Each structure stands twice: as structure tokens, then as C-alpha cells.
Amino acid sequence: MSRRGRKGWRRAASRALALGVWGVVAALLGLAVFAYDLPDVNRAFRPTRAPSIIVLAADGTELARVGEIWGRPVPLHEMAPELPLAVVATEDRRFFQHFGLDLLGLARAALANLRAGRAVQGGSTITQQLAKNLFLTPERTWKRKIQEAMLAFWLERRFDKEEILTVYLNRVYLGAGTYGVDAAAKRYFDAGARELSLYQSALLAGLLKAPSRFNPLSSPERAHARAVQVLENMAALGFVTEDEVRKLDLSERPARARARATEATAKPSARYLAEWVIDQLSDFVAVGDRDLRVETSVDSRLQGAAEAAVARALEAKTPGGPEQAALVALAPSGAVKALVGGRDFGQSQFNRATQARRQPGSAFKPVVYLAALEAGLSPEARFVDGPFSIAGYSPRNYEGTYAGEVTVAEAVARSINTVAVQVAVETGLARVVEMARRLGLGDEFEAEASLALGTAEVTLLDLVQAYA
Incomplete structure (x- = not known):
């Protein structure tokens, strides 16, 4: 090598070394900045009392006061043995191998998200989730993610895996206002965490992904499908055998568990309303160990x-x-003024205003005509009210009689079935489905002709909100 070549190599090596040193310094300074305002990690392990949630009407009348939504702390060895395994299989299958961050899981999630073009998988470990739940606010920023990783490292060095999993299972939100597996077991199954079956354990583990979406009380079929997926995950990891899964009675459904310990201190009849309000809280605020006063739009006079x-x-x-x-009353703005979910909350906690799905029938027709008018259909346009078939479907009028040629305005006034179907088909069933979605009636409707006559199921609350 020539003298000039050796000098060039030395200069390049010196620059690389200097860049490396400054890179390390910058990284350390960056970590110091992120670590500067880390929360006090010791406070998360201090005993806390159960929070109180007070639901108020618009005039300040107390509708309900809720306490003890946190279950008692349960050691891992006192839980049903399948429960921790179901959680690990679903939330963090490499939990017992990683050091707080799962680099393989992060890479796998990034690849899946890249292929899908959107976020379809997360890479957070149980330790990261615990760090976020214990120490951090719900905001999503790069700073918070880095602090979350730092706290996950700290947790892994300070505690063993069993301790981390125990704290996580006793703190995590599991829907219906419950925190921790003991509270959730009582809420959904009227049982303790020790008494859960394999299927029930899988169902609770399935809640972690989206507690409201997979709530077994309001969405039993969706919760069941999620539980089956958890069981498949467990079998794939060898936590249970496929034979054990096959022998399960998968027709089992959550028992109608006793309601949360709620006392309606002002109006006992407002229990359906209060429970529904409380179930919405996690979508708006981070419910921790603090007391909450929830001010609602409810008119106490109208509620009564x-x-x-x-x-x-x-x-x-x-x-x-x-x-x-059931009864729902809304303001034109969509604000709930009164809501009744059934005859007696003490006898049945199933809220028929927010959970029961029924066919709206002719109440759906305005959705069809609104989509048609928006697409340019004139109220004076004429259609023939008479027997016809489309794709094997033959709509009939309620009385079994037909009026011949009528205008759209006449068809609306007389609630003529055959014309509603013709208008829906001419407008485009996809447009009708989109209008239903825009009005808040849901996005899972089938684009078929019978939709015009309200054959798709909706809740009473959704239907009233669409009209409001």
C-alpha cells in the first residue's frame, strides 16, 4: 500500500472512530433526556384503594355511584393455571424468553403492517404494556414509546417473570369497568379467578386486544370467536393439546353474571343507563385509581x-x-336525554336499548330514500307498485295490495314496500349501505335488496341516533 493510501485509510478510520464516539455520546444524552422526567417507579407498587365513579345527570342529580371495580390481588398460583398461559399465548408468546422487548415480535409486526399497508399487529410485550399501565399516560408519542422501553428494561431487571405477569394480570383492564382478572371473572362468570375453566380463561385473555369489542355480555358471538382463536394459539404453543380443545363444549357462553356492585343513590331505575355510561369510560379517559365524576347529558326529569x-x-x-x-330519547344533537334498557335491572342486566339487535323494518326506509335523494332522485319520480322479483327476492306490501304507478313522495307517505326496494336497487345498494354507515347504523350490512325493508339488525340506540 502506498504512503498516500495509508494516510487516507488512517483518516477514514479516525473519522469513523470520532463519529462512533459522538454517536455513543449522543445516544447517552438522548437517554438522559428521556430518563429525566420518568415517573417515580416506586409509587406504582403502593397499595391503592378502589376508585369511585359517580354518574350525574345534566342537572347534577346523582344517578349512580360505582365502587370496587378492581378485584382483589390474586397471586399467580391462586389463578386457574390456564389463565396466565392463555394470556401469554395471545399477548406475548415469547414472554419467557425476551428481556422486556421482543425484537423478533417487533420485526414480525413491522413486516405484517408493511404488507397490509396499515397497523394490523402490535409489537408490545406484556412487560411494555405493564410499564405503560403503571407509569405512563395514554398519549402516543415517540418519547413515550422510548420511556416505555426503558421502564420495561427496569421491570425485567427488578422483578422476575412470575412477578411481572402477576402484577399485569391484577392491573389490566378487561372491559365492563373491571380491572384485574378477579374482578373480570366475577363480572362475566360470577366466579373467582381460581375457578375459571379453560374456555373461560381463553375468553378473558381474548378481551385484552379490545375489551369493548369482545365483551361477552354485549357481543357474545364475537367474544366466542376470539376465545376459539386464543385456544388455537395455546394449542400451537403446546400449552394445551388439540385433543383437550376438541373435547371442550364450545357452545358454552358466559353466564349472565351478577352486575357490578352499583348503587343507584338517586334513581334505582337508572341502573341500565348508569352501567352503559360506565362501559363507555375507557374510550374517553384513562380510568386508574382516581375518583371520577361523570357528567352526562341525561335529563333526570325525562329519565324518570x-x-x-x-x-x-x-x-x-x-x-x-x-x-x-326499551326506550331511548335523544336531543337533535344526538345527546342522550333518557335511556331505559328493560323492566328490572336486578332480574336481567341485558340492556335492550344498547345490546339487543332487532330488524328495524320500515323504520329503515328513510335511509334508502335519503341515499336516493342525495344521488339526485326527484320526489316526483314515478315507480310502479306491483309484484316483481330481483335475484330471487319478491317483495310484497304489508296488506298484499298494489297501487300501480305512484310517485316517490306517495310511496314514502304510504310506506310502500315494493317501491322502497326498487328505489334502493336503482340508487345502488352500496350507496344505501354507505348511508347507513354514515348515520351510525353499522358497517356490516349486506348489499342485498331486502335491506331496503329493514332486514339488517340494529340496536335501538343506533336507530334513534340515526334519526337524531
């Missing part, structure tokens, strides 16, 4: 009138009449 109206209707005891009823 609604409860009385439902009670009178059910007390009439008409032969063949309804056993249950």
Missing part, C-alpha cells in the same frame, strides 16, 4: 318519565304482549 312509561306499558299485561321493553 321514561322509566314510568316503560313500567306502565309492561304492567298492562296485554295477552301476547311484550315481556320487556
Whole structure:
């Protein structure tokens, strides 16, 4: 090598070394900046009392006060043995191998997200989730993610895997206002964490991905499908055998567990409303160990009138009449003014205003006509009210009679079924489905002709909100 070549190599090596040193210094300074305002890690392990949640009407009337939504701390060895395994199999299958961050999991999630063109997988470990739940706020920033990683490292050095998993399972939010597996087990199954079956353990583990979406009380079929996925994950990792999964009674559903310990201190009849309000909290605030006062738009006078109206209707005891009823009253803005979910919350916690799905029938027709008018259809446009078929579907009018040629305005006024279907088809069923989605009726409707006559199921609250 020539003298000039050796000098060039030395200069390049010196520059690389200098860059490396400055890179290390910059990294250390960066870590120091992120570590400067890390929270006090010791405070997270101090005993805390259960929070209190007070639900208020718009005029300040107390509708309900809720306490003890945190279950008692349960050591890992006192839980059903399948429960921690179900959580690990679903949330962090390399939990017992990684050091707080799962680099393979992060790479796998990044690849899946890149292929999908959107976020379909997360790479957070159980330790990272615990760090976020214990120490950090819900905001999503790069600074918070780096602090989350630093705290995960600290947790892994300070505690063993069993301790980390124990704290996580006793702190995590599991829907329906419950924190920790003991509270969730009581809420969904009226049982302790020790008494859970394999299927029930899988169902609780499935809640972690999206507690509201997979709530077994409001969405039992969705929760069941998620539980089956958890069982498949467990079998794939050898936590259970495929034979054990096959022998399970997968028709099992969550028992109608007793309601959360709620006392309606102002109006006992407001329990359905109060429970629904509390279930929405996690979508708006980070519910921790602090007390909350939830101010709602509910009119206490209208709420009382609604409860009385439902009670009178059910007390009439008409032969063949309804056993249950629901009522929703909204302001034009969509704010809830009154909500009744059934006859007696003590006998049945199933909220028929927010959970029961029914076919709206002719109440859906305005959605069809709104989509049509938006697409340019004139109220004076003419259609023939008569028998016809489309793709094997033959709509009929309620009375079985037909009026011949009518305008759209006449068809709306007389609620003519055949014209509603023709208008939906001419407008485009996809447009009708999109209009239903825009009005808040859901996004899972099938684009078929019978949709025009309200065959798709919706909740009462969604239907009333669409009209509001």
C-alpha cells in the first residue's frame, strides 16, 4: 500500500472512530433526556384503594355511584393455571424468553403492517404494556414509546417473570369497568379467578386486544370467536393439546353474571343507563385509581318519565304482549336525554336499548330514500307498485295490495314496500349501505335488496341516533 493510501485509510478510520464516539455520546444524552422526567417507579407498587365513579345527570342529580371495580390481588398460583398461559399465548408468546422487548415480535409486526399497508399487529410485550399501565399516560408519542422501553428494561431487571405477569394480570383492564382478572371473572362468570375453566380463561385473555369489542355480555358471538382463536394459539404453543380443545363444549357462553356492585343513590331505575355510561369510560379517559365524576347529558326529569312509561306499558299485561321493553330519547344533537334498557335491572342486566339487535323494518326506509335523494332522485319520480322479483327476492306490501304507478313522495307517505326496494336497487345498494354507515347504523350490512325493508339488525340506540 502506498504512503498516500495509508494516510487516507488512517483518516477514514479516525473519522469513523470520532463519529462512533459522538454517536455513543449522543445516544447517552438522548437517554438522559428521556430518563429525566420518568415517573417515580416506586409509587406504582403502593397499595391503592378502589376508585369511585359517580354518574350525574345534566342537572347534577346523582344517578349512580360505582365502587370496587378492581378485584382483589390474586397471586399467580391462586389463578386457574390456564389463565396466565392463555394470556401469554395471545399477548406475548415469547414472554419467557425476551428481556422486556421482543425484537423478533417487533420485526414480525413491522413486516405484517408493511404488507397490509396499515397497523394490523402490535409489537408490545406484556412487560411494555405493564410499564405503560403503571407509569405512563395514554398519549402516543415517540418519547413515550422510548420511556416505555426503558421502564420495561427496569421491570425485567427488578422483578422476575412470575412477578411481572402477576402484577399485569391484577392491573389490566378487561372491559365492563373491571380491572384485574378477579374482578373480570366475577363480572362475566360470577366466579373467582381460581375457578375459571379453560374456555373461560381463553375468553378473558381474548378481551385484552379490545375489551369493548369482545365483551361477552354485549357481543357474545364475537367474544366466542376470539376465545376459539386464543385456544388455537395455546394449542400451537403446546400449552394445551388439540385433543383437550376438541373435547371442550364450545357452545358454552358466559353466564349472565351478577352486575357490578352499583348503587343507584338517586334513581334505582337508572341502573341500565348508569352501567352503559360506565362501559363507555375507557374510550374517553384513562380510568386508574382516581375518583371520577361523570357528567352526562341525561335529563333526570325525562329519565324518570321514561322509566314510568316503560313500567306502565309492561304492567298492562296485554295477552301476547311484550315481556320487556326499551326506550331511548335523544336531543337533535344526538345527546342522550333518557335511556331505559328493560323492566328490572336486578332480574336481567341485558340492556335492550344498547345490546339487543332487532330488524328495524320500515323504520329503515328513510335511509334508502335519503341515499336516493342525495344521488339526485326527484320526489316526483314515478315507480310502479306491483309484484316483481330481483335475484330471487319478491317483495310484497304489508296488506298484499298494489297501487300501480305512484310517485316517490306517495310511496314514502304510504310506506310502500315494493317501491322502497326498487328505489334502493336503482340508487345502488352500496350507496344505501354507505348511508347507513354514515348515520351510525353499522358497517356490516349486506348489499342485498331486502335491506331496503329493514332486514339488517340494529340496536335501538343506533336507530334513534340515526334519526337524531
